[in-house]
Amino acid sequence: MIVCPNCNHQNPDGAVQCEACYTPLPATTNCPNCGATVQTDASFCGQCGFNLQATNSVKGEEQTAAPGTVAAAPTQQVSVPDLIEPDPLIEPLPLQMSSPAPVPQNPGIEATAGETPPAPPPAVGSEQAQAASPAKSAPYPTSQTRLQQQTAKLLHLQTKTDIELPQNLPIVHIGKPNDQIPPDIDVSGFPNSEVVSRIHADIRIEGDAYYIEDVGSSNGTYINHTPLPRGNRHRLRSGDRIALGKGDLVTFLFQIS
Template sequence: MIVCPNCNHANPDGAVQCEACYTPLPVSIACPSCGTTVQADASFCGQCGYHLKSVSAPMLSTPESSLPDPLESPEPIVPEPLVQPDPILLPTQAERIPEAAAIQPPVLATQLQQSFARLLNLQTSTVVEIPPGLTVVHIGKPNDQIPPDIDVSGFPNSEIVSRIHADIRVEGETYYIEDVGSSNGTYINNSPLPMGNRHRLRPGDRISLGKGDKISFLFQT
């Protein structure tokens, strides 16, 4: 029998609701040990004490028809083949030569540049070029010992200039001047240049041959 949990009325086995109060009755099962009818939610059989929670799965299992369908394996995704771009055809070396030759500018011959120095006579504004290619340039007037490379005999007041007066020495692109024993001396920017001493010439230096600044030159490059 099944006892109603609401009014404790004893109902016959298999009843689904109480005959007295119409309360839904709990589902009952037979104890697998002694066969006594017990409620399905009971943990132990009231007759023999059997542990009902250990009942094998087939007695409590859901009918096979109610089981959900197994998940179907998705179809494998096949990647689409990569589309290869058309190869870029590069011109061969033989084809590039005419094009490169047309772009390149004509090659111009490199001209060697060489600096030149000169002396500007301040009394007459006459320009005297310092001879290129010489490492020692003699300044003076014509004589029998050392012919001057720069002859100042034609300038006014040249009588104060010694025949062997001064030398300009060239070292690379640097110019030096020294007095070589003149009678009236050599002056650089109005300062006397001791005999044997060298002075490095710079553009704008004033060179005076003799005292009184009567014959003077401006060094230029």
């Protein structure tokens, strides 16, 4: 089935325009992994989660032909005659060795014959300065920084109920009890849950990123009042509004803390 991006009407496979609102429908193709019908501009398969962009990039690389190489013509060596060294314009002067400057003596101290002048006091170096200066107090111990793992949760706006997402699951299934894929977040207890499909949407956790995708619901999934096409996924950010089904009857607010 092809879902109309304008009115969410389910049209048969191969339809060019919507039967309900006559909106042109996006082209579809088959997933190379599971064979499910997906849109040609979809990034991931809605059934198996296969990355469709990687397949398109591989096909594009195979169609790109390597440019032909052009052999460079051999360069011809040209002999250059030796240059004649010119005469110097000014003759260099001989170096003159200067006598060492006399060492100044301390005022008020006269050196007598046969006696060596007293050695000057040693300069206070860094080591002596450190020995003479009082010992500095040891720095305060720095507290070890603890990495806080972020937690994500869904706030049900109609009942003000918080639902924390499981941190040990790469995929969180949202829906109602069924025999195929039991939901990790069961919305059957919320008001107006009849608009939510049993297998409605998935939230995929990849590192610090959270993605939501519609996995074939009857009434669709809306992100910030915009329908999310089946087979595409949206990266969730704190404050995003998620509506399961039409009419904004079952609505959650995505939060990260």
